[in-house]
Amino acid sequence: MISEIYKFTSFTTSNCYILRPFDDEICIFVDLPPDLTEPLIYVKENNLSIAGALVTHGHFDHALGMESFQSSIYMNLEDEFLARNPQEQISMFTNNAFNAEKFNGEITDIKDLPYEFIKTHYNPGHTAGSVSYEFPELGTIFTGDFVFKDSIGRTDLKTGNHNDMISSIKNVFSKFNPDYEVLPGHGPSEKVSNIRKENVLIKEHLHD
Numbered sequence: 397m398i399s400e401i402y403k404f405t406s407f408t409t410s411n412c413y414i415l416r417p418f419d420d421e422i423c424i425f426v427d428l429p430p431d432l433t434e435p436l437i438y439v440k441e442n443n444l445s446i447a448g449a450l451v452t453h454g455h456f457d458h459a460l461g462m463e464s465f466q467s468s469i470y471m472n473l474e475d476e477f478l479a480r481n482p483q484e485q486i487s488m489f490t491n492n493a494f495n496a497e498k499f500n501g502e503i504t505d506i507k508d509l510p511y512e513f514i515k516t517h518y519n520p521g522h523t524a525g526s527v528s529y530e531f532p533e534l535g536t537i538f539t540g541d542f543v544f545k546d547s548i549g550r551t552d553l554k555t556g557n558h559n560d561m562i563s564s565i566k567n568v569f570s571k572f573n574p575d576y577e578v579l580p581g582h583g584p585s586e587k588v589s590n591i592r593k594e595n596v597l598i599k600e601h602l603h604d
């Protein structure tokens with residue numbers, strides 16, 4: 397099943413995933429990086445129809461694509477302000493070389509997601525509204541910038557909080573099914589059990 401997940405890596409190094417959880421032509425996006433041209437070509441070439449996008453958190457490298465996305469957008473509204481106001485974040489990384497508009501389109505609270513087979517995990521730390529999306533039938537968890545293969549998300553940006561990150565590792569990551577695959581917001585995927593064993597930033601907070 398996992399091989400059917402399409403992955404696109406943006407120039408911002410963030411990943412956009414497209415999955416087909418229903419075994420038909422309906423697809424769901426996970427994260428909307430700034431350059432959606434390639435993912436949208438993939439949708440067109442495969443005659444898919446888009447049910448919506450799940451955004452893991454409000455940083456521009458995961459959410460700026462909202463502007464060019466025509467379907468429903470779901471996220472934890474704790475991060476709505478960040479997602480709607482990307483300029484401050486962008487200025488930090490590009491020294492004001494790039495301008496982004498405020499996003500005024502519709503964003504739906506992840507609590508109102510109409511698909512019960514998707515489990516949302518609230519894991520604040522990288523941002524206050526960071527979430528992971530679990531698809532039990534696919535054995536996958538999309539962690540955004542919470543947990544990567546070899547590291548964890550930084551906590552020094554706006555609404556980031558180191559203590560919350562540690563609690564999220566202890567109370568959320570520790571309960572992830574060890575056989576599931578983590579598909580992070582940056583970099584390659586890895587099995588939960590291997591991250592527990594090999595990711596030193598995670599390992600130190602788990603008592604096995």
Ligand SMILES: [Zn+2]
Nearest residue numbers: 453455522541
């Ligand atoms: Zn981020």
